[in-house]
Amino acid sequence: MGERKVTVAAEVGLHARPAATFVQRAKQASMDIAVAKLNGGDPVNGKSILAIMALDVRQGETVVISAEGDGSEEVLDELAAIAAAP
Structure with missing residues (x-):
């Protein structure tokens, strides 16, 4: 199982727009x-x-953030970038 540890940088945290963007990609x-x-x-x-x-x-x-399966490393990298974006 792959995972990424990410410090959330957005002023609003992982709420509103950052959360919506994160979930859209995760889906x-x-x-x-x-x-x-x-x-x-x-x-x-x-x-x-x-x-x-x-x-x-x-x-x-x-x-x-954790995921397991084919392509999970790429997905985790993208989700980590979304969570870390200011």
């Missing part, structure tokens, strides 16, 4: 995507806007 992937806060908590479905927003990830917090 294009054939594999399951999971997202969790680095400091603990259960992973949530990365393809669910409600689940992502419920994580309440704020600017400067780190998340772990």
Whole structure:
């Protein structure tokens, strides 16, 4: 299983537009995507806007994005870039 640890840079955290962009890309992937806060908590479905927003990830917090399957490394790189974008 691949994973990326990413510090969220957007002023609004992983909410609103960044969350929508993240979920749109995740939904294009054939594999399951999971997202969790680095400091603990259960992973949530990365393809669910409600689940992502419920994580309440704020600017400067780190998340772990994970996926497994063909093409997962590329998808993880793209999702990490979205989460890290200011």
